Amino acid sequence: MGGHIVASFDEELGAIDRLIREMGDLAQDMVSSATKSLLDNDVGLAQRVISDDLSMDDKQRQIDERAITLIAKRQPMAQDLRAVVGAIRMASDLERIGDLAKNISKRVNAVGSGVMQRKLSHSIDTMAGLVRAQLAGVIDNYVGRNADALVTLRADDEKIDVHYTAVFRELLTYMMEDPRNITPCTHLLFCAKNLERIGDHATNIAENAYYMMVGKQLPVHRPKIDETSISGDPR
């Protein structure tokens, strides 16, 4: 694609794109740190995630302002219009991811006592890994403008959902085994729910990035994996 006749237009679009990348990097870091802080009972790390969220909110406001100014000044069309509207939407999803990571970190103080038993936290650690990889994949393929990979990633969210159902059942089992597990397991359950929501936001980002690149909406219903139709699905 050639440069715009008005060079500063490209610069303004570029600045918005840079902010989205920054938010994407920050979101990945926050999700990793948040889960780690909860599982390791690391108060310092939890505090960092909480303060990172302020920076995340600030970047979202910057994107909104820049995008609105750009629309008012330049009346973008076609791919440029999609890029600007897509950026507004993606920034909003990234900001929500930041909030959810912050919520996970806030539990560190609530849980309070020592390092979480490994037995309890093992499966949630795996789930966090899935979510991190999902988010990283979406951000990388947005940056690399790889639309086809985004379609695959969007379908992968189903795996997170399936894993969430498994974590839910597992934690219930621990609670039934020993009532002293109820408090830590409840916190972990909220954490799992937040991770599952982060996966949903990553999916939204993938959909918006795809529309931005291709100009077509992905179908409303993504292909479903059969295993999810388990009775007692907590969602």
Next chain:
Amino acid sequence: MTNIAKSENTDMNMSSGPFVDVANTPKQQRAPKARVTAQNVNVFYGQKQALFDVCVDVPDRSVIAFIGPSGCGKSTFLRCLNRMNDTIEGCRVEGDIKLDGQDVYDPKIDVVELRARVGMVFQKPNPFPKSIFENVAYGPKIHGLATNKTELEEIVVTSLRKASLFEEVKDRLHEPGTGLSGGQQQRLCIARAIAVSPEVILMDEPCSALDPIATAKIEELIDELRANYTIAIVTHSMQQAARVSQRTAFFHLGLLVEEGPTETIFTAPNDKRTQDYVTGRFG
């Protein structure tokens, strides 16, 4: 793209009525029934070829916008539709242009009558140096559309109303048309064009000499007129094309590059040249 648009229309014309498989055609892609059809139109100014094999249909009771950089042939094409190019020396038009199935370039056709059926509004408002009333009454008079004074008055008032101008000028119908503001003059020209009950109205950059408020009024008017008329508009303002038209055709270097639903052209065009032009990355 042109061929796709053309074949869709041909299909629809052939199978009018219950046989059109409307259910299986995405709504966005369906072009309404064509009022004007142009096939393989080539235009030459002397040795220089200005249009190459242009195929496009102007759908009934809707607005089609022609966009493209200066010199791309969009105005040339517009002017072919009511044979305004006849007046340009050395201009030669080849191909088929049909209005309701009738060949516009048939030697037997009466050009004056054709231009009554296909009215035109120009870039700069050009009222006659006569009164507001006379400006609108002139066409109906020479075409014998009114049998008496009352009928003529009725046509003038209705046309001024349709052009959203009547309320502003009703107390000074016999003052000169040239005394109106630019936007009012342009609406007077639109009233003059619709006074002879045309089927098609061609507009060649009708707002480029107007301020934003007058432009908004004309755009509003275009939107109202499309209920009764078929409109083709040439515009340099992409926002205007996006606002007023249902279909958009993009011309470049005498070629019709892409024609399709306006939403598609301005949000996700198919051709890279269209994309470059609408986003401002041309050249």
